[in-house]
Amino acid sequence: QEQDAMGMTSMIREVQELAEKFKVEEDEQYISPYAHLEKATVLQEARIFHDPTAVRENPRKCCTVIAQLLHLQNTGQYMSSTEATEVFFGV
Numbered sequence: 799q800e801q802d803a804m805g806m807t808s809m810i811r812e813v814q815e816l817a818e819k820f821k822v823e824e825d826e827q828y829i830s831p832y833a834h835l836e837k838a839t840v841l842q843e844a845r846i847f848h849d850p851t852a853v854r855e856n857p858r859k860c861c862t863v864i865a866q867l868l869h870l871q872n873t874g875q876y877m878s879s880t881e882a883t884e885v886f887f888g889v
Contacts, residue, residue, distance in 0.1 A: 844888055847863075847888035
């Protein structure tokens with residue numbers, strides 16, 4: 799029983815060390831790479847979808863623009879019906 803207690807103690811110590819290793823500091827905050835997006839800029843970049851050659855040759859850029867559009871939507875920056883229609887038919 800004494801050996802079980804020692805095993806449990808070492809396991810608890812190991813878990814505590816792991817928790818310290820992966821602990822996030824209080825003043826460290828995650829900042830989204832899309833935190834400073836401007837809606838007008840993203841809508842301008844979304845015009846890439848009007849050019850089939852650009853879409854075919856630059857899929858990474860297209861994925862980035864779609865992610866930016868989703869970020870704007872998820873942060874409450876809604877588009878007017880005209881903006882939404884232009885993006886919808888562009889994609």
